[in-house]
Amino acid sequence: MKSPKVPKPTIKRLAMYHRLLKELREEGTPKTSSHEIAEALNIKASQVRKDLSYFGEFGKRGVGYDVENLCLKIQKILGTERIWNVAIIGVGNLGRAISHYPELEKYKFKIVAAYDVDKRKINSILLPGVPIKHIKELKNKNNDLGFEIAILTVPSSVAQEVANILIEAGVKGILNFAPVTLNSDDRVVIENVDFVISLKTLTYEIVSKYVQI
Amino acid sequence: MKSPKVPKPTIKRLAMYHRLLKELREEGTPKTSSHEIAEALNIKASQVRKDLSYFGEFGKRGVGYDVENLCLKIQKILGTERIWNVAIIGVGNLGRAISHYPELEKYKFKIVAAYDVDKRKINSILLPGVPIKHIKELKNKNNDLGFEIAILTVPSSVAQEVANILIEAGVKGILNFAPVTLNSDDRVVIENVDFVISLKTLTYEIVSKYVQI
Numbered sequence: 001m002k003s004p005k006v007p008k009p010t011i012k013r014l015a016m017y018h019r020l021l022k023e024l025r026e027e028g029t030p031k032t033s034s035h036e037i038a039e040a041l042n043i044k045a046s047q048v049r050k051d052l053s054y055f056g057e058f059g060k061r062g063v064g065y066d067v068e069n070l071c072l073k074i075q076k077i078l079g080t081e082r083i084w085n086v087a088i089i090g091v092g093n094l095g096r097a098i099s100h101y102p103e104l105e106k107y108k109f110k111i112v113a114a115y116d117v118d119k120r121k122i123n124s125i126l127l128p129g130v131p132i133k134h135i136k137e138l139k140n141k142n143n144d145l146g147f148e149i150a151i152l153t154v155p156s157s158v159a160q161e162v163a164n165i166l167i168e169a170g171v172k173g174i175l176n177f178a179p180v181t182l183n184s185d186d187r188v189v190i191e192n193v194d195f196v197i198s199l200k201t202l203t204y205e206i207v208s209k210y211v212q213i
Numbered sequence: 214m215k216s217p218k219v220p221k222p223t224i225k226r227l228a229m230y231h232r233l234l235k236e237l238r239e240e241g242t243p244k245t246s247s248h249e250i251a252e253a254l255n256i257k258a259s260q261v262r263k264d265l266s267y268f269g270e271f272g273k274r275g276v277g278y279d280v281e282n283l284c285l286k287i288q289k290i291l292g293t294e295r296i297w298n299v300a301i302i303g304v305g306n307l308g309r310a311i312s313h314y315p316e317l318e319k320y321k322f323k324i325v326a327a328y329d330v331d332k333r334k335i336n337s338i339l340l341p342g343v344p345i346k347h348i349k350e351l352k353n354k355n356n357d358l359g360f361e362i363a364i365l366t367v368p369s370s371v372a373q374e375v376a377n378i379l380i381e382a383g384v385k386g387i388l389n390f391a392p393v394t395l396n397s398d399d400r401v402v403i404e405n406v407d408f409v410i411s412l413k414t415l416t417y418e419i420v421s422k423y424v425q426i
Contacts, residue, residue: 011413015410015414016394019392019409019410041394042394078420079417093306093309096306097306097307103392107413149419172419173415175415177408179232181253189415191412191414193408196228196317196322199297199317199388200224200231200291200320201404203297204290204292206361206362206402209385209402
């Protein structure tokens with residue numbers, strides 16, 4: 001089912017299709033089409049069909065897609081049919097905001113641990129059953145972390161250092177919110193969320209739109 | 214200088230080059246090359262050259278790029294050589310985290326206003342000179358908002374309604390953190406930041422990496 005040659009934008013759109021299909025399923029809609037999906041997400045229907053074609057045949061021409069079936073298949077492709085245990089590393093405003101984000105649980109991302117270095121925060125409770133621990137405790141975990149994904153919300157100045165600790169401790173994936181490019185390692189997958197980059201994309205588009213070319 | 218046909222990933226990478234060049238400038242590095250830029254960002258040098266080629270000639274073969282010059286040119290392309298006035302719409306944990314994010318000021322995004330609907334928050338101070346106002350005040354602005362970009366950090370259930378108010382009030386761009394696809398409008402540019410999508414991309418990559426294909 002999986003091919004390593006699938007472009008990353010396709011994966012991001014699959015995740016968007018997944019969200020939409022979940023919404024359609026909750027509404028009780030049994031069928032959809034590439035046109036409906038495309039319209040809801042402001043993209044082209046041909047793009048939807050091309051993205052799905054990487055993973056086989058999902059619909060019948062003229063009949064469309066079975067919402068339930070397509071939703072489950074995409075879920076499987078994305079690896080989100082199971083629960084993923086997640087840790088918040090750095091419990092500032094951003095870490096707190098993320099840990100209370102309702103979408104996480106909806107998509108089976110379960111926050112099971114939280115780490116910081118601020119003594120005032122250590123041992124306080126971030127979420128029920130999730131006390132904040134000191135980052136140095138990660139060093140003694142010997143690949144028995146209890147989570148596979150770390151959401152990194154520490155200041156840029158220490159992001160690489162903390163990422164190294166996580167990699168040594170055996171984390172499989174890091175979602176990095178610090179606006180720095182982390183030196184990667186074959187053992188770990190790193191995905192960056194940088195909203196200043198998105199802001200600059202926005203200003204580019206505003207300028208392109210309002211300035212005569 | 215600008216072309217409407219530049220692909221969006223190119224713009225996102227330009228924003229990444231801009232950050233890197235700013236760092237190099239601060240370190241006092243006078244020259245760089247597509248190879249150096251590519252290595253720092255884990256991409257290909259040919260990609261860097263292709264991205265820059267959309268906007269003309271920036272370097273000389275064998276000599277590389279002048280850091281200061283390239284940084285200023287990309288800044289101009291992205292529209293970030295000037296200050297952009299920004300409003301935070303929805304002052305929860307996420308809105309607060311963003312408003313205190315040091316990178317914003319560094320890249321000349323200035324938070325000048327904040328809006329919420331929670332009576333307990335109205336008139337409290339988010340940042341020096343930035344009291345939190347009620348969203349209904351946006352309705353009387355008559356295109357005299359005082360900001361061009363809105364960072365939307367309200368719950369998904371009201372995101373479209375608030376976006377409509379912002380569009381009517383004359384905002385030029387919305388950076389949407391709510392995990393819903395907003396119905397757009399020709400008058401406004403919308404850019405989405407959805408970290409659950411990024412999490413799903415991460416799990417896809419972890420699964421692809423660890424599971425035999």
